[in-house]
Amino acid sequence: MDWSAPQDPRTPKTSTSEAVLEGALTGAGAGWRDEVYGASKASGLPEWMGGFRAPFGAARLAAEHFSREPGEATKTYDEAVARIRERQRNAAEDHPIAYNASQIGGSFLPASKIVKGVGTGATLAGAVVRSAAAGGIIGGITGAGDANGDLTDRAIGAAEGAPVGVVLGGAAPVVGHAVGKGISAVMNREGTAGTAAGKVLNALERDGVTPANLQSRLDAIGPxxxxxxxxxxxxxxxxxxxxxxxxxxxxxxxxxxxxxxGASGRVTNAVNGVMGGPVNYGQIESSIIQRRSNAARPLYDQAYQIPLPPIPEVQEVLNTPTGRAAAARAARLSRDEGIPFDPNSVRGVDLIKRTLDDVVSMGQRTGRNNEARIIANLRDRLVSAVDNQVPEYAMARDAYAGESAIRDALQAGRNLFSDSLSPQQIGDQLVGMTAGERDAFLQGARAQIQTIMGTARNDSSRVRQLLQKGFNQEKLEMVLxxxxxxxxxxxxxxxxxxxxxxxxxxxxxxxxxxxxxxxxxxxxxxxxxxxxxxxxxxxxxxxxxxxxxxxxxxxxxxxxxxxxxxxxxxxxxxxxQGPDRQRAIDAVIRAAQQRDRSGTLARQVRNLASGAALSGSAPYDRPVGAAALDLIGAQ
Structure with missing residues (x-):
């Protein structure tokens, strides 16, 4: 124990404001405050020019140094440097907290310039590398400036300061990033809803979907x-x-x-929208025939009144065995109706044509396809010859397809999705059809889809499989x-x-x-x-x-x-889904915006922490730099 009377405390030589100013100037000078002040004084230029005089003073000092004749400039420099160093020591002793704090604050100026030159890095890893490099630069500069000796001493000071700057500069972005994330999490916290939207956003990003194109992706799938x-x-x-x-x-x-x-209802509505509503296959034949008959009756009556001149092609068909059989049957049916039969009239030829229709239809239904094909060719030759001479007959037939043709078109429509029929064959069928036959064809296809949906356990699934199978989509395009x-x-x-x-x-x-x-x-x-x-x-x-x-x-x-x-x-x-889906989209967009704000804030805090660390990375205390060198095994 020291029992002697306490001595009076040291009388301060500087005020707090003077200590703050001196610390700020020292920090801003990156350890070169005394040398810059001394060079400015040595210039001999007016005081109002401030630090801008330093280059001129340095030139005078260099000239005296190389001439080996130290003069007034060297004397003025040494006195000014000693005065500033005394002022720095007094400020540090009288007001250590104010002096050191302002010194770190002043160091932001050179630190910010170096950080700007090196860059902060877009990613955390990039920021660590760039901040460490910037820390090494400013640490070396400040270490050399704090070394008050010759070039060797200053080189040692730079070597001591650089590793400290590298360590502090590299660690600062990591700490700043963590702090920034914590701050942004507190400031941007939106509770359960925000957390949920953020998790969904993560999944969407992994799927390559951004908030900007989420709406269009959903619209492309369906309402x-x-x-x-x-x-x-x-x-x-x-x-x-x-x-x-x-x-x-x-x-x-x-x-x-x-x-x-709701899948079945949606598929049904879609089919109805392009193919018409549900049909009764048993009634459709009679309804179509009756509708076409009412429209075509006046045209047939007009065509029957037109005399038919002798046509060689008609006689050739009627002279075939099938033609004679068809004419005989047509005559018998005409007599049954009580109407005279004339095979050389438009009405007589039309009755023969309808008889041939029945034969063709029966051959197709019973599998005698070759026979049906040959008879169909005879019928087409007969009809084509009459059409050329009596256009009114062609108009009447177009308005009304006979019963057998309607049945054929209906059956063909029901076979639209058969694997045995190619799109080319469907196209050939459609080309030879009248408007009435096309109507029947479409209704037959609709009836087939209806049958599938009515009998399937999962009707929408069966229809999907049917329409997406093979060439069925191409067939639909041809029909619809x-x-x-x-x-x-x-x-x-x-x-x-x-x-x-x-x-x-x-x-x-x-x-x-x-x-x-x-x-x-x-x-x-x-x-x-x-x-x-x-x-x-x-x-x-x-x-x-x-x-x-x-x-x-x-x-x-x-x-x-x-x-x-x-x-x-x-x-x-x-x-x-539906109108409510927009609320989900808005939630994802808000989560993305919050993430952007959070990332921006984290980067700002990270950069601020980097600047703060760099401004204090210089080893103002020489033992600190020496310890850093020992730590990395340097001499």
Whole structure:
């Protein structure tokens, strides 16, 4: 113990404001404050020019040095440097906190210039490399400036300062990034909804979907599309939630099952929109025939009144065995109706043509295709010859296709999707059809789809498989036109996407859901462990065990509750449809904007931390630099 009387404290030689000013100037000079001041004084120029005099003073000092005749400039320099160093020591002793703090603050000026030149780096790794380089530069400059000796001493000072700057500069971005992330997380926290949207955004980014093109991706799928449809990662999120107990599971399953239930109606509406409403195949023949008959009757009456001149082609057909048989049958039917039969009249030829229609139709139905083809050629030659002489007959036939032709067109329509018929064959059929036959053909195709939907267990699935099979889309384009066919196939494509989502999300998740349910029902290690705790520590041990177990349960309950709340919000975002889907899109966009703000703030804090570290990276205390050199094994 020193029992002597305390001595009076040292009388300060500088004020606080003077210490602050001196510290700031010292920091701004990066350790070269005294040399710059001395060179400015040595210039001999007016005081009002300040530090701009330093280059002139340095030139005078260099001239005296190389002339080996130190003069007035050298004397003035030495006195000025000694005066500034004395002022720095006094400021550091009288007001150490103010002096050192302002010195670090002043160091921001050179540090910022060096950081600007080196760059901050867009990524964290880039920032670490660039900040370490900048730290090494400013550390070396400041270390050399603080070394008050010859060039060797200053080189040692630079070697001592550089590694300290490298270490501090490299560590600063990491610390700043972590701090920035923490600050941004607190400032931008949006609770459960924001967390849920951020997780969905992560999945979308892995699927290559950005918030900017999310709307267009959904529109391309269809108006009933969900965000869960846009990619495998979003779909996987929905599958995981669907397999986990909680409100999210119910939301996912209810939305997908409801959409599945409407698949049949959507396909039916799409088919009706381009092919007409449901048809009664048993009644369609008579309705079409009656409609065409009413429209064509006046035209036939007019054509029957026109005399038919002798036509060699007609006689050639009637002289064939099939022609004579058809004429005989037509005459018998005409007499049954009480109407005289004249094979050389338009009416007589028309009756023969209709008889040949029946023969062709019967041959096609019974599989005698070659016979049907030959007789059809005879019929076509007969009709073509009369059409050339009596155009009114061609107009009447176009307005009214006979019963057999209507039946043929209906049957051909029902065979539209047959694998044995190529698009070329369909095209050939359509070219030779009248307007009435085309109408019947389309109705036959519609009736076939109706039959499939009425008998299939999963009718929408069967129709999807039918229309997407082989050349069926190309056939549809030939029958309906490109636009109508594309509209129908777009809906069919959506149903395929929806079915795939359903299979991936609630089909494959059944096993996982059963496992999760079994874990809820099976007793596990959820007991309080009282026996083991008692055996280890008696009554106090048992009490501590109970307390810890209860605390673990409480923490687990909070975590589980929050996780299930997040999954519930994610389920809404993943499955909203129709007009409500926009709310899900907006939530994803907000999450992306928040992430951008968070990243910007983190980068700003990171850069600020880098600047602060660099401004203080110079080894103002020489032992610190020496210790850094020893640490890396340098001499």
């Amino acid at each position: 009933q599309a969900m965000i869960a449809d846009v990619g495998p990662n979003a779909m996987q999120q929905a599958a995981v939630i669907a397999a986990s107990p909680g409100a999210g599971q119910q939301t996912i399953r209810a939305a997908i099952e409801a959409r599945n239930a 036109g490109p636009q109508a066919a594309n509209d129908l196939m777009r809906q069919v494509g959506f149903e395929t996407t929806a079915a795939n989502t359903s299979h991936r999300v609630i089909g494959n998740s059944e096993t996982a859901a059963r496992v999760a349910g079994r874990e809820d029902l099976t007793p596990g290690s959820s007991g309080l462990g009282i026996r083991d705790s008692f055996a280890a520590g008696g009554m106090m041990g048992a009490a501590r065990g109970v307390g810890l177990k209860l605390m673990d349960r409480a923490i687990e309950a909070v975590q589980t509750g929050r996780q299930r709340a997040i999954e519930g919000a994610m389920a809404d975002i993943l499955t909203l």
